[in-house]
Amino acid sequence: MGKCEQCIIKQFNSLKALTKDELMRISNCKTSQTIKKGTVIFEEGDSVNGVYCVKDGICKLSKLSENGKDQIVKMVVKGQLLGQRSLISDETSNLQATALNDMEVCFIPKSEIIADLQNNPKFSFDVLKEMALDLKEADDIIVNMAQKSVRQRLAETLIHIHNSFGVNPDGTLSVLLSREDFANIVGTATESAIRVLSQFKKDGLISTVGKHIKIEDLNGLKRVE
Amino acid sequence: MGKCEQCIIKQFNSLKALTKDELMRISNCKTSQTIKKGTVIFEEGDSVNGVYCVKDGICKLSKLSENGKDQIVKMVVKGQLLGQRSLISDETSNLQATALNDMEVCFIPKSEIIADLQNNPKFSFDVLKEMALDLKEADDIIVNMAQKSVRQRLAETLIHIHNSFGVNPDGTLSVLLSREDFANIVGTATESAIRVLSQFKKDGLISTVGKHIKIEDLNGLKRVE
């Protein structure tokens, strides 16, 4: 099993703020896992007894609404941590995590991480910084949800995925989502998401290769109203 | 000027995790302020060079959208801290803070607080816990915005204000908001918010005394669809 102190992934998250000794301790109690696409990693109400460090792959964080829709709140990609929030609040999870493709993760038990959070101010301050950014993003999503049209939100979602998660060699978005996923990010009916994407295609803003989407006119998407 | 180490307000926020020595140091550099209703405490893009500890009164945190609406993201009440997020991220503010009534606050300069965040793990962990709760609330708002109707959101807003901020002796909500404020919390047009509130009144769910709103049927509001 890989050693945390040598793992390159931690450069992308707060674990980089840990000392070599702390990393070695964590390395000894962590477990590596492969998670298949579609697997529910944890669901709302679960006690998540630790933190996942995502070495590869992508997952969605979502919450079931009373109307049966599964609103996607955030996506967690390679390099990021998963499950810190409920761990810090010492609560069961508020969200469900589902793998969007095959994932490689390391699971670090709660007790180890909590000890470091309480003893290493550099680490806890770094986690705090990450959480402050998450909160800012969440605030911005609230504003978008409240004030922008489905068309705008979907255009911005495409741009966000493009900019934050990158593209494949052929230019298609590296994150492959179903139309239903898009609808659940934007907060609309699946049919509406399909309709808007079809329109974007007609307007030459995007093209599709199978289920893969390629942004053809980024500035056009930015101008969508 | 009051002394932080003796101030009762800190029991309601993370400042309680500071040591007596730290509190005395902060006490010496803090400034007390009275803020009049309607005053913009800071706006989007401002460098907020410290944290406000709200001793009395309420303010709204909002963000201007491109369509001209000022979406309210959160309300900060007596006992809470204001401005920590942008301070921690070391960024200009993402939100505007506006006093909803006359406020009493203490302003603690950034340098003092940052030093404590980096040196006192108990304090930074407490701030982290608060921020984790803020993030959870924000996630829940995203889900509500995306999946619930204006009627439902407005009903839940009334319930939230009732439960979290309390009522006056006559039973009316202690937080006095304009119809426009309600619209900007719910993310709808002012006319729509007015219409829904009128309907709630007709349905006997609420009553009004001037601009003050009283919840008459809490369970009824919970059942709104």
Place this chain on the structure above:
DNA sequence: GTTTTAATATGATAATTATCATGTTTTATG
């Protein structure tokens, strides 16, 4: 206290989005 301004209220209509129905294409499975 009157005038002016802002906030609240309501109707009419338009725009947006959801829902239901149904067909097609793609993917999974025996």
Place this chain on the structure above:
DNA sequence: CATAAAACATGATAATTATCATATTAAAAC
């Protein structure tokens, strides 16, 4: 490879919400 199942697509229609117009009431300013 045939068949079932899921995902995608599109039309018709209904429901929700926004916008514009216009009163009415309340609050602020002179």
